[in-house]
Amino acid sequence: MKITVKKFGGTSVGSMDKIRKVAEMIAEExxxxxxxxxxxxxxxxxxxxxxSMAHEIADIPDEREFDVLVSTGEQxxxxxxxxxxxxxxxxxxxxxxxxxRIVTDSAYSRARIKSIDSENIKASLSDGNIVVVxxxxxxxxxxxxxxLGRGGSDTSxxxxxxxxxxxxxxxxxxxxxxxxxxxxxxxxxxxLDKISYDEMLEMASLGAxxxxxxxxxxxxxxxxxVHVRSTFSTNPGTMVIKEDKxxxxxxxxxxxxxxxxxxxxxxxxxxHPGVAANIFRPISNANINVDMIIQNISEDGYTNMTFTxxxxxxxxxxxxxxxxxxxxxxxxxxxxxxxxxxxxxxVGMKSHSGVASTVFDSLANEGVNILMISTSEIKISxxxxxxxxxxxxxxxxxxxxxxxxxxxxxxx
Amino acid sequence: MKITVKKFGGTSVGSMDKIRKVAEMIAEExxxxxxxxxxxxxxxxxxxxxxSMAHEIADIPDEREFDVLVSTGEQxxxxxxxxxxxxxxxxxxxxxxxxxRIVTDSAYSRARIKSIDSENIKASLSDGNIVVVxxxxxxxxxxxxxxLGRGGSDTSxxxxxxxxxxxxxxxxxxxxxxxxxxxxxxxxxxxLDKISYDEMLEMASLGAxxxxxxxxxxxxxxxxxVHVRSTFSTNPGTMVIKEDKxxxxxxxxxxxxxxxxxxxxxxxxxxHPGVAANIFRPISNANINVDMIIQNISEDGYTNMTFTxxxxxxxxxxxxxxxxxxxxxxxxxxxxxxxxxxxxxxVGMKSHSGVASTVFDSLANEGVNILMISTSEIKISxxxxxxxxxxxxxxxxxxxxxxxxxxxxxxx
Numbered sequence: 154m155k156i157t158v159k160k161f162g163g164t165s166v167g168s169m170d171k172i173r174k175v176a177e178m179i180a181e182e183x184x185x186x187x188x189x190x191x192x193x194x195x196x197x198x199x200x201x202x203x204x205s206m207a208h209e210i211a212d213i214p215d216e217r218e219f220d221v222l223v224s225t226g227e228q229x230x231x232x233x234x235x236x237x238x239x240x241x242x243x244x245x246x247x248x249x250x251x252x253x254r255i256v257t258d259s260a261y262s263r264a265r266i267k268s269i270d271s272e273n274i275k276a277s278l279s280d281g282n283i284v285v286v287x288x289x290x291x292x293x294x295x296x297x298x299x300x301l302g303r304g305g306s307d308t309s310x311x312x313x314x315x316x317x318x319x320x321x322x323x324x325x326x327x328x329x330x331x332x333x334x335x336x337x338x339x340x341x342x343x344x345l346d347k348i349s350y351d352e353m354l355e356m357a358s359l360g361a362x363x364x365x366x367x368x369x370x371x372x373x374x375x376x377x378x379v380h381v382r383s384t385f386s387t388n389p390g391t392m393v394i395k396e397d398k399x400x401x402x403x404x405x406x407x408x409x410x411x412x413x414x415x416x417x418x419x420x421x422x423x424x425h426p427g428v429a430a431n432i433f434r435p436i437s438n439a440n441i442n443v444d445m446i447i448q449n450i451s452e453d454g455y456t457n458m459t460f461t462x463x464x465x466x467x468x469x470x471x472x473x474x475x476x477x478x479x480x481x482x483x484x485x486x487x488x489x490x491x492x493x494x495x496x497x498x499x500v501g502m503k504s505h506s507g508v509a510s511t512v513f514d515s516l517a518n519e520g521v522n523i524l525m526i527s528t529s530e531i532k533i534s535x536x537x538x539x540x541x542x543x544x545x546x547x548x549x550x551x552x553x554x555x556x557x558x559x560x561x562x563x564x565x
Numbered sequence: 566m567k568i569t570v571k572k573f574g575g576t577s578v579g580s581m582d583k584i585r586k587v588a589e590m591i592a593e594e595x596x597x598x599x600x601x602x603x604x605x606x607x608x609x610x611x612x613x614x615x616x617s618m619a620h621e622i623a624d625i626p627d628e629r630e631f632d633v634l635v636s637t638g639e640q641x642x643x644x645x646x647x648x649x650x651x652x653x654x655x656x657x658x659x660x661x662x663x664x665x666r667i668v669t670d671s672a673y674s675r676a677r678i679k680s681i682d683s684e685n686i687k688a689s690l691s692d693g694n695i696v697v698v699x700x701x702x703x704x705x706x707x708x709x710x711x712x713l714g715r716g717g718s719d720t721s722x723x724x725x726x727x728x729x730x731x732x733x734x735x736x737x738x739x740x741x742x743x744x745x746x747x748x749x750x751x752x753x754x755x756x757l758d759k760i761s762y763d764e765m766l767e768m769a770s771l772g773a774x775x776x777x778x779x780x781x782x783x784x785x786x787x788x789x790x791v792h793v794r795s796t797f798s799t800n801p802g803t804m805v806i807k808e809d810k811x812x813x814x815x816x817x818x819x820x821x822x823x824x825x826x827x828x829x830x831x832x833x834x835x836x837h838p839g840v841a842a843n844i845f846r847p848i849s850n851a852n853i854n855v856d857m858i859i860q861n862i863s864e865d866g867y868t869n870m871t872f873t874x875x876x877x878x879x880x881x882x883x884x885x886x887x888x889x890x891x892x893x894x895x896x897x898x899x900x901x902x903x904x905x906x907x908x909x910x911x912v913g914m915k916s917h918s919g920v921a922s923t924v925f926d927s928l929a930n931e932g933v934n935i936l937m938i939s940t941s942e943i944k945i946s947x948x949x950x951x952x953x954x955x956x957x958x959x960x961x962x963x964x965x966x967x968x969x970x971x972x973x974x975x976x977x
Binding site: 169172173203206207209210211212213214215217218219221222224225228229231232233235236237239240245246247249251252296298 | 581584585615618619621622623624625626627629630631633634636637640641643644645647648649651652657658659661663664708710
């Protein structure tokens with residue numbers, strides 16, 4: 154069965170007129186005889202409204218109930234789209250996550266999809282329906298409602314595409330595709346025709362907000378071709394696909410930044426085996442994700458440990474560390490919330506040397522001090538003072554000629 | 566297990582402050598050690614907003630999808646109340662109809678409850694939770710979302726109380742209880758301390774909007790004591806209970822009216838066996854409820870047939886009858902949408918004579934012409950010109966001294 158999965162984000166279904174426009178796009182596809190599965194987000198703004206309500210009625214909203222509340226937005230859009238399509242004379246049926254068994258773990262607000270019962274969807278398609286599924290939501294094995302975190306509808310869509318072995322998963326959004334960097338802070342940013350799963354994974358997890366990281370993991374794992382494109386134009390967008398030869402010819406594909414992290418340092422830690430575990434266990438138990446970790450070379454049996462955490466968890470992490478600090482007899486805890494992480498990404502980095510030194514040189518020339526460095530096979534991230542973010546992005550974009558779809562010559 | 570079911574209507578949960586107030590009332594009850602099950606409507610106005618959206622996006626919204634849409638309102642209130650209670654330090658869990666298996670038939674927008682799985686609720690109560698259930702919604706046997714019609718949350722509450730064998734079902738609303746008639750059009754209307762299921766059933770089905778008819782049927786069938794009372798005061802309201810001796814001492818307990826019906830007459834119908842079936846089959850097939858039916862005595866082999874239908878279905882019924890009229894070779898179809906039905910109700914009617922003549926005399930004295938009459942053991946309904954509704958209600962309220970909690974002397 155040839156199947157297309159189309160996901161529309163909140164701005165694409167943000168008003169009755171926009172929903173009508175989406176319905177027309179889907180109808181056009183249906184007229185071509187396609188089997189269409191649509192995955193929708195809530196109307197833009199609606200989820201924020203629900204979140205505000207939760208915080209208005211309790212300081213720390215109960216996690217289980219919070220998900221029951223915020224998952225209503227998608228139920229509204231799927232019903233409206235299905236009503237619209239039926240009104241236009243098309244057969245369409247909406248399904249909540251519970252109805253198509255999008256089963257997740259029980260981590261409320263950031264649940265991970267474990268399985269999807271593709272049979273319900275396939276049966277509905279075989280009945281001639283356009284299938285409209287609520288994104289963002291799931292149901293755990295006990296039947297509790299869960300949600301997948303911000304951008305979770307992307308993951309719903311890709312996971313459904315994977316479960317159905319769909320031919321393509323189209324992510325319709327309010328931008329034209331994936332850019333070399335954020336066009337909002339670098340006007341030379343250029344839309345990419347294609348990007349590899351691994352690069353997209355780094356872009357997403359390092360701050361480019363166009364796709365949820367989990368969705369790219371799913372796409373990579375199940376080899377789902379993802380097309381990121383604009384709801385409001387017919388231009389081709391960016392294909393997120395398996396790495397190919399062309400991609401390797403370019404050293405750097407894009408530049409991402411993230412201002413949502415904070416830096417914490419615990420100083421003068423008595424250095425002995427197991428000390429890192431002692432520091433990070435309480436933080437991990439509190440479900441706080443630690444990102445970059447740097448441990449200095451030990452001097453006189455003492456070391457410093459610096460790492461980054463999400464800004465939202467900074468206060469909690471800081472308090473936990475003050476306890477740890479006492480227990481370990483360490484020097485003290487310091488922190489900084491005004492930092493940003495800037496990353497250059499490219500699968501070509503594997504075969505191109507000199508990328509790191511270009512990064513360091515370009516930033517040094519502009520007087521930008523590097524606070525932390527972290528690298529992987531296909532990315533280099535630096536943590537810098539928050540105020541230099543935009544400058545650093547533009548400098549690096551220039552340094553790697555990202556405004557031009559240029560193929561860097563192989564160094565021999 | 567001693568259980569109290571408390572249902573709060575839309576005006577009782579119409580704002581964050583009101584939800585907080587409801588949470589405090591429930592907490593107070595919980596502190597007394599009660600097992601509390603709460604059933605909620607959507608915030609007042611929210612369901613209307615959703616209905617408008619549906620009609621904005623399609624002229625005739627698909628029935629299945631309409632229910633998916635309008636059932637979101639209750640999911641919002643149950644989550645908010647549970648968040649509020651948890652924030653106050655109480656254990657509370659919300660459940661949708663699908664989660665507690667409120668199974669209905671598949672008649673969208675007016676589904677009837679077939680069964681409720683009380684085990685989930687009881688298990689949650691045993692875990693020490695305040696259980697918060699979404700009213701108005703159900704799920705059919707294939708897992709489709711259904712809704713129970715306007716006022717359906719009353720039925721959800723009573724059906725849950727019946728399934729749990731609860732000690733009482735309290736219906737919290739924006740009025741003080743059940744009145745002898747609508748206080749909005751008769752200032753002498755008096756709150757009743759108690760009313761029998763049968764009387765309440767007539768009151769509800771004849772237009773008093775305080776309880777959904779189906780909820781009273783459930784209460785009667787399973788003998789659930791229902792207490793209709795105000796959210797905004799601690800005054801006792803009206804107990805809806807099994808008929809008792811006291812009730813029979815009063816000839817008439819209340820007066821209801823209904824302006825939502827229209828009258829249709831088919832004239833000069835060739836009178837032969839089966840003709841009524843020919844007339845009503847197409848109407849019944851179109852799911853239109855016929856209320857009062859009057860057939861005149863046949864003259865020269867012809868008869869007239871008059872009946873009432875909901876005003877919403879008038880146009881459809883009229884068109885169907887024009888066809889039937891041709892097929893049967895009848896004279897023609899006429900109708901009137903500006904009518905109203907006024908009913909006097911009382912279990913005491915069974916033992917008190919003269920009620921009917923008091924009704925006819927009082928109306929005649931005011932020059933109100935009676936267009937149709939229908940009676941049961943405990944009620945007399947008359948259809949009159951719509952403009953006389955308020956006058957008729959006041960006249961009958963006076964005629965039966967309903968402003969006084971007076972016991973009519975038995976006639977010997």
